[in-house]
Amino acid sequence: MEFLQLLRQFHLLARLQAAGCKAVNDGDVPIPSYLPHHSIPPIRSGPGPRIVWDCVSERLTPVLQQPGQMPLLVGCDCSMVVGTTQALTHAFSQEIHVLYIDGDFDDSPPDARRSQSAPACAVWLLTNNSPFWAGPVLRPSQVTMIGWTNGSRSGQAGINSVSLADIRLAKPREVAQQVLQSVPASASLVVHFDIDCLQSREMPAYFPHTEGMTLPQVGAPGRFS
Numbered sequence: 001m002e003f004l005q006l007l008r009q010f011h012l013l014a015r016l017q018a019a020g021c022k023a024v025n026d027g028d029v030p031i032p033s034y035l036p037h038h039s040i041p042p043i044r045s046g047p048g049p050r051i052v053w054d055c056v057s058e059r060l061t062p063v064l065q066q067p068g069q070m071p072l073l074v075g076c077d078c079s080m081v082v083g084t085t086q087a088l089t090h091a092f093s094q095e096i097h098v099l100y101i102d103g104d105f106d107d108s109p110p111d112a113r114r115s116q117s118a119p120a121c122a123v124w125l126l127t128n129n130s131p132f133w134a135g136p137v138l139r140p141s142q143v144t145m146i147g148w149t150n151g152s153r154s155g156q157a158g159i160n161s162v163s164l165a166d167i168r169l170a171k172p173r174e175v176a177q178q179v180l181q182s183v184p185a186s187a188s189l190v191v192h193f194d195i196d197c198l199q200s201r202e203m204p205a206y207f208p209h210t211e212g213m214t215l216p217q218v219g220a221p222g223r224f225s
Contacts, residue, residue, distance in 0.1 A: 042110035053083030
């Protein structure tokens with residue numbers, strides 16, 4: 001909520017409009033008050049995340065079915081990629097591809113021996129059949145991980161990967177072009193961006209990373225002006 005207030009304080013909507021975007025503020029996604037809170041393995045506070053994903057999907061699906069609409073969700077945790085992907089698959093029949101820009105791989109398999117947050121399992125949930133989400137599940141090849149410093153915990157094969165080290169070996173623009181060229185032209189895109197892919201000195205995050213990209217490398221201004 002503090003992050004959302006910060007964006008409103010810096011007039012995000014007005015800035016998008018000034019950049020030529022026909023942007024409107026559609027408000028917050030209503031979330032029910034009965035979400036469970038617990039630390040029981042394997043996923044903490046489950047089935048709360050699943051309820052939220054369904055709320056987001058129900059809100060986004062009719063918007064996506066309108067021509068030319070591109071929803072932008074801000075202030076979400078990483079597991080929200082499940083809800084946004086679900087909405088896109090409901091709205092379109094063609095192939096979906098997720099560009100997952102994050103400091104972490106977020107593919108931890110749910111483990112009954114320990115409690116984990118849904119965000120830590122986001123990519124695993126997105127690409128594996130499980131009782132935690134009804135799908136439709138993506139093939140690993142439909143996901144590209146970008147900018148990570150903490151690697152895979154599942155060892156799942158088939159996920160496209162561009163690490164921070166890979167980005168530093170080439171120009172960020174060239175990396176972006178290569179990634180987009182590898183995605184089928186007919187695919188609908190979900191772009192997930194976690195600010196922890198940035199260096200902590202550039203952008204404080206809930207899970208800060210000392211190593212990461214800079215604001216210029218991700219195409220953002222070096223400061224608010």
